[in-house]
Amino acid sequence: MGVLTYKGAQFLLDEEPFQILSGAIHYFRVVPEYWEDRLLKLKACGFNTVETYVPWNVHEPQPGQYRFEGMADLERFIRIAGNAGLYVIVRPSPYICAEWEFGGLPSWLLADNDIRLRCNDATFLANVDRYYDVLLPRLQPLLSTHGGPIIAMQIENEYGSFGNDASYLQYLRNGMVRRGMDVLLFTSDGPTDHMLQAGSVPGHLATVNFGSGTQGAFAKLREYQADEPLMCMEYWNGWFDHWGESHHTREASDVARVLEEMLRVGASVNFYMFHGGTNFGFYNGANCQQKDQYEPTITSYDYDSLLSESGEPTAKFHAVRNLIAWYSNRDLGELVLPDPKETIAYGRVELKQCAVLLAQVDQLSVPVQRTNLEPMEKLGQDYGFILYQTRISGPRERQELVVQEVRDRALVFVNGQFQGVLERGNTALSVSFEVPPEGADIAILVENMGRINYGPYLKDPKGITEGVRHGFQFLFDWTIHCLPMTDLSGLHFREQLAEADGEAEIKGEEPAFYRGSFQLTDVRDTFLRLDSWTKGFVYVNGFNLGRYWNKGPQKTLYVPAPLLREGENEIIVFELHQTVDQAITFVDTADLG
Known part of the structure; x- marks a missing residue:
């Protein structure tokens, strides 16, 4: 495979002019049996490169425990791409966003109250170093400088929209270089002053992310990078959905129009997404731009992209293929696709x-006793549900049960009877009850609906993170069951x-x-x-x-x-x-x- 460099505004692959035409496929959102199918369809559409994030939480689910098999077999995905004749862009930064749980950060980081994320914090960087010591040596043989398909790697992801710690970005960059990542390194940010100022690394290529406004986006990039190649690292040709919203769609003609604006000026582009896939399990993320506006993402990551969630070409696929053929002066020939994955109604x-559930919690987990409530992370739990139980004496008049910080949705039971739902940010919901003379058993089942993946509230522990009151009296002495729902055999x-x-x-x-x-x-x-x-x-x-x-x-x-x-x-x-x-x-x- 070729080595990617650039001279002035031109990318070069083995010293020959090269335009990156890339599409995003996340291996961790597609079952491995379908990786080749999706990659061959990317190639058939006229693309020469595939891009993927690397989610830290998938590969290090517990500290020092690593996973690189099945849907986590990143190396196999990259080799399949190379065998299909595709180059690969890898984005292995600790944080990926991607509407993925916690933006790809592992939940166990939050067990430390004092940790500071995505900055020059010694504890955070020590964990990054341990992860990189395992991850990056796996990627080194797959770099184009070693004959593999990886031509470029990202240092951090949209950092300018989060912080301005230049020493942190330089630390990540130096760590990648020290571990042998000698391909082209880059950053990607929104096309604004504050994002490009804080998210770029001197001496390395900056790219921009946008879904429209090509001329303005590239003009802003030119203010900070006058002579280097123009690249849209994330062309948002569709969008994702939150629960309770309408499904997002975008016309194929509009997607083609914006792509043509980029191709007309000779820019390179990475479609985000080419194939969205699925947030299987509990891996969906959530948005929260304002403190009380928590918005979890749905299971489907279809993204209204060029391939549907089940891998079928959409109208965008054909519109984009036609444009690529026209502007690259290539005869893509007759469209030949892998055999279709037919669907069936069983x-x-x-x-x-x-x-x-409440009758069998002891079959699913071993209870722990705590005076105070603890969030999931303090108990070593990552995803799923957590059950808090206590007993309250009686009699007591009707008063509100106040869960001061529920993350993210709670069902409340008194003596086994359902009382109501409490939801993060939804002040319209409340639960109140009276307590009979013999007292009452209180049970609160909390669902982690996805940690925040973007924005200022990224630090998002789950469960009940503050106290619970009946009226003004705090309740203590809790029995807690962690319910990650990974093993239902009991x-x-x-x-x-x-x-x-x-x-x-x-x-x-x-x-x-x-x-x-x-x-x-x-x-x-x-x-x-x-x-x-x-x-x-x-x-x-x-x-x-x-x-x-x-x-x-x-x-x-x-x-x-x-x-x-x-x-x-x-x-x-x-x-x-x-x-x-x-x-x-x-x-x-x-x-x-």
């Missing part, structure tokens, strides 16, 4: 077995209507797991609808597909065929509230609202 599956399921008198085990709103099975002979991609369900997540054959919520916009969960198998398949739905129909439906078409 229909209705009844989930006849159930397991009530649950005891029973038939929902197994009682002799026909009485259902689930009474009212009560968090519970529902299980069913289905037989397959023809395994293909499919989509899961949960029209009668309220809020929760879904496991298929032990794989966490992600969250659902009836507030939308997303109405289906994508189920790639490699997660299914011929013969019997298992599905488990964890429902926080209730369902009017204990069944799900597999359909052949996505519905993102």
Whole structure:
């Protein structure tokens, strides 16, 4: 593979003029069996490069414990790209944003109250160094200077929108160079004065990110970098969705128009995204630009991009391919794509077995006792749910239960009876109750709906981070169950209507797991609808597909065929509230609202 440099405003690959035409595909959002399919479609669209972030929280889920297999096999993804004839841009900075949980930072960093993120903080940088000592040697053999496909690497990501610690950026840069990262290094920021001033590293290429306004964006970059190549490192050709919003779309003609503005001036470009993929499991991030406006991202990361969430070319794919052919003076020939991943509607599956959460928490985790409430990170927990229980004496008059800082959504129970929901930033919701003479058991189940991935409130511990009061009296002496929901094997399921008198085990709103099975002979991609369900997540054959919520916009969960198998398949739905129909439906078409 070639070595990327530049001379003046021109990129050079092995000393020959080169225009980077790149598209983003995140290996951690696509099942590995489909990596080659997506990369070959990128190549068929006329692109010469693929770009990916590297999420620290995926590769070091616990301090000193590393993961580079399965969906985390970054090296394999890069090799597949190289074998497909693509160059690779890697963005391995500690922080990636990407609408990904905590912007890619590992949650265990927050166990230290004093740590300062994304700056020249000794504790933070010691953790970065340990991670880089493992990650970067894996990438070195894949650099173009060693015959591999990686032609460029990012130092930090949109740092100018967060801070201005130049010594931190220089530390990261020096650490990459010291570990042998001798390909072109760059930064990327929004096209504004304060972002370019604070986010750039002297002596290294600066790039800009935008979705429109090409002339103004490049003009601003030219004020800070007069002679170097122009590159849009993130061309936002679509957008992501938060729960409760409308699904974002953008016309293919508008995407092509802005691309043409870049190609007309000879700029290089990286499409963010070429293929969005899926926030499987609990890996979605959240936005919070103002303290009380918490906005978690949905499970789908379709992004209205050139390939759909399930990998099918969209109108944007064809419009962009035509433009690339025109401006590169290349005959791309007849469009040849890998065989399509056909979808299928398997229909209705009844989930006849159930397991009530509050009755079986001891099957899922070992309780710990604390005088005060502790957030997840203090207990070594990363994602999922956490249950806080205590007992209060009685009698007491009706008073409000005040959870001073809930992160992010809590269900409150008194003596096992559901009382209501408390949501971060939603002051319209409240719970109050009186306590009988014999006292009452209080249970608060809190869901981590995704740590903030961008903005000033990045430090986002989960669970209950401050005190709980009944009226003005703080409550102490808590039993806490960490519920990451990674191992459900301890649950005891029973038939929902197994009682002799026909009485259902689930009474009212009560968090519970529902299980069913289905037989397959023809395994293909499919989509899961949960029209009668309220809020929760879904496991298929032990794989966490992600969250659902009836507030939308997303109405289906994508189920790639490699997660299914011929013969019997298992599905488990964890429902926080209730369902009017204990069944799900597999359909052949996505519905993102």
